Amino acid sequence: MGLDFTVLPGYFDALLLGSLWTIAIMLVSAVISFFGGILLAVIALYAPAIVRYPFRAFSFVFMGTPLLLQLFLIYFGLIQIGIDLPAFVAGVIGLGLHYAVYNSDIIQAGILAVDKGQHEGARTLGLSRGQTIRKIIVPQAVRTVIPPIGNNLIALLKDSALVSVIGVAELTLTSQLAISKTFRPFEFYIAAAACYYVINLGLEYGLRKIEKRVAVAR
């Protein structure tokens, strides 16, 4: 069986739709992973031990096990306890939490790297500890760690292919559906790879723009 790329144009719309779903999954999980990462980082550094240690264990498990396994746990686990989430929601939660843990690690390092003088500067103005963390420390930490968080976002985009396994109809699953009709795996997976590549280029471009914009404010 040779190659025949002429089957692709007929599925242009399907692949486009799949790509849009992939972008949607990426964006929603990115938001979860970003704000979740900040929350986890603040908890890990400032919360009392009774809160901190369970969260640390949670992070440890999330960093030590494969994302695919976590997706299975979330999808099937939630069903077992009676929560039947749409695959999209389960996928986005799984991806978002997984990367929130990784982002939290980076943001913690960012927080610790903020100059001690910033803390003093804010406190001498009369800001409380919480206000200082919220308004001064975290915003600065986040700005300095935008490049590594961007790298995580790029990894997240590629890992979003995994949610096809729990039945989210994004780019990878769309390609598989097309393959089941045409029996042309090579052509469609190459096409899917090309779509991911283009989305990735767009994402990298966007991240560079953001980095440039915050460069002056740090």
Next chain:
Amino acid sequence: MTNEQPFIDVRHAQKSYGTLEVLKDISLQVSKGQIVAIIGPSGSGKSTLLRAINDLDPLTGGEIWLEDKQVNKDLPHRQYEKHINKVRQEIGMVFQHFNLFPHLTVRENITLAPKMLKGISDKDADKLAEEQLAKVGMSERIDYYPSQLSGGQKQRVAIARALAMKPKVMLFDEATSALDPELVEEVNLVMKALAEEHMTMIIVTHEMGFAESVCDRVLFMDEGVVVEEGPPEIIFKNPKNERTQNFLRKHLNG
């Protein structure tokens, strides 16, 4: 000195890190509108004393009073936080390394605390920022970020930020030590202008010339004690203590 009650009253300040005693029973009274310079070699405890006045480096013994309020109160954590945040709003502090917030513009640096802590409106906060920046000659740079300013400009903004809280007293912790020599004068001018308005100030400095021309009183500290104090013309021209003489010999010619 007059008989009136001191504006700032440091009573038997004592601070140690483990067995190292950095402040040994220091007392200091500053009356309203007075400008006091603290000089001395590095490690003498002068910065520690200044930072104790707003409880950044809490004392291990003694009391700090601002008018009728004790600054370094021994309170349960929550109450202490509430108390100290209130007190600190009345004490402006300027650091050697500026400590401007790099993620905020000049305007936002100045308006952040007044808006958050005093609840003033955006419009009033903007007006406040403009006023304070005009005072330090930085009106042009109101929408710049700190990274776009020179060291001297940063320090002027930092002074404006502290002044925007309408503090009762200003503390300067070696405000010009981190600056290139040619930028020192612009900051000194701002401080002189403040002196002419009779702002109460305590200034830790290495610049003897500035201390002599601006201050009402000079304290020479060494090894955690006040070795000698008096009006600048006495301390600089006619010091009695040998340690003061040695220190000044090195620093006046150097």
Next chain:
Amino acid sequence: MDFDLILRVYPYFLEAALVTIQLAVLSIILGLACGALGAYARLSRWASLRFAGATYVSVIRGTPALIQLFILYFGGPQIGIQLDAFEAGVIGLGVNIGAYMTETIRGAIIAVDKGQIEASRTLGMGGWQTMRYVILPQAARLMIRPLGVNINAQIKGTALVAAISVVELTYTAQRYIGSTYKPFEMFFLAGIIYMVIIYITGLGINWLDRRAQIK
């Protein structure tokens, strides 16, 4: 938590863990080879080699590993490449991590102080000698930790081959979740095994790193 169930099924998980370890070891070896070649190409004097190296890195890092695996396993036969699922897993994962290792190795080589090159060139050493005796020994130390990060990622990355039905840990966990409806127990069991593998690997990398720093 149903510990009886865990005790009943754990031998199957251990068997599957062996497959995971084999996948990890073989794909990491292949990845290191690809990484060394890739770094060589990216630092080459020849523009065409540099371009080939850059394309390899960009294409592999710009697309999901899962898709790469699918192209190889499902698309391979169309272009005359017949592999069983395990072989496809090793090759797919190895070539994938190789692109990341390319950047790690290249980064470590570049990070060696330029003065080192100048110093050895002024002693009369040639380009290859400089690389072999001065740059690489120093770069090797710098790359142990970041390669450790790549390896850690790859151990978890082996889970992907569950999608092409290689009977490794994640696939096994998934199958038992399906048949027992006990996702937490199965996750617990597989998760612990993954963490143990990663922990032991981490110890090995730390040991290597410490030894390298002494020299």
